[in-house]
Amino acid sequence: MGDGRTLSALVVDDSPAMRRQLGHALQRAFGCAAAEAADGAEAWKKLAAGRFDILLTDINMPVMDGLKLVALVRQAGAHREVPIVVITTEGAEADRARAMALGASAYLTKPVQSQQVVDAVRRLLGPATG
Numbered sequence: 001m002g003d004g005r006t007l008s009a010l011v012v013d014d015s016p017a018m019r020r021q022l023g024h025a026l027q028r029a030f031g032c033a034a035a036e037a038a039d040g041a042e043a044w045k046k047l048a049a050g051r052f053d054i055l056l057t058d059i060n061m062p063v064m065d066g067l068k069l070v071a072l073v074r075q076a077g078a079h080r081e082v083p084i085v086v087i088t089t090e091g092a093e094a095d096r097a098r099a100m101a102l103g104a105s106a107y108l109t110k111p112v113q114s115q116q117v118v119d120a121v122r123r124l125l126g127p128a129t130g
Contacts, residue, residue, distance in 0.1 A: 007032035007125070008050070012043040012057040012069065013087070018110075022056055022087070025114035026121065040064030044072060047079050054121055055079075059088040059099065067102055074103035083124035087112055 007030045011022045016038075023034035035050070037043035039061040047055075055073065059066040066086060073079050083105040088095070091109045099107050106120045 007054070008052050009034040009054045009056065009121075010037060010043060010046055010052045011035070012037045012040065012055065012061070012066065014038050014058065014061040018058070018087075021114065022117060025117050028114075029118040030121070040066060040069035040072075043069055047073065047076075052079065052082055054083050054085065054125060056085045056087055056117070056121075059086060059090050059095070067099060070099060070102045070104050083121075085117065085120050085124070087117065 009026050009032055011019045011034045013019050013022070019036045023036065026032050026034050035046055035052070037046055040057070041064040043057065044064065057066040057069055066088065070084055070086070073082065073084060084103065085106045085108065086099045086104045087108045087110060089110045096107045105124050108116055108120060
């Protein structure tokens with residue numbers, strides 16, 4: 001984001017409280033606007049219509065889960081390179097391995113602290129985040 005553009009994030013979780021928490025954390029840390037989606041299908045529509053620098057998603061959601069979303073993003077042209085942070089209650093190593101194999105860039109287990117999320121985003125986006 002060295003071009004002076006504001007960081008753009010998409011936060012996908014079926015919990016409005018979780019979306020708010022993550023959105024606020026990103027706004028405080030990076031001054032970015034976070035778009036929200038309640039499930040993978042809604043997120044997929046927003047991805048089709050816009051540009052995002054990073055995607056944060058839960059796994060367990062109605063309509064389309066986070067793993068399906070990760071797989072779709074990695075197969076589709078425009079957002080193939082966008083870092084994806086999976087934030088979920090699924091703490092099992094098999095779940096982490098599956099998410100990473102599908103193309104997740106980072107995997108955080110709930111309950112998650114805002115600072116953990118900010119650190120993961122900063123690590124994935126590098127110097128561009130300041």
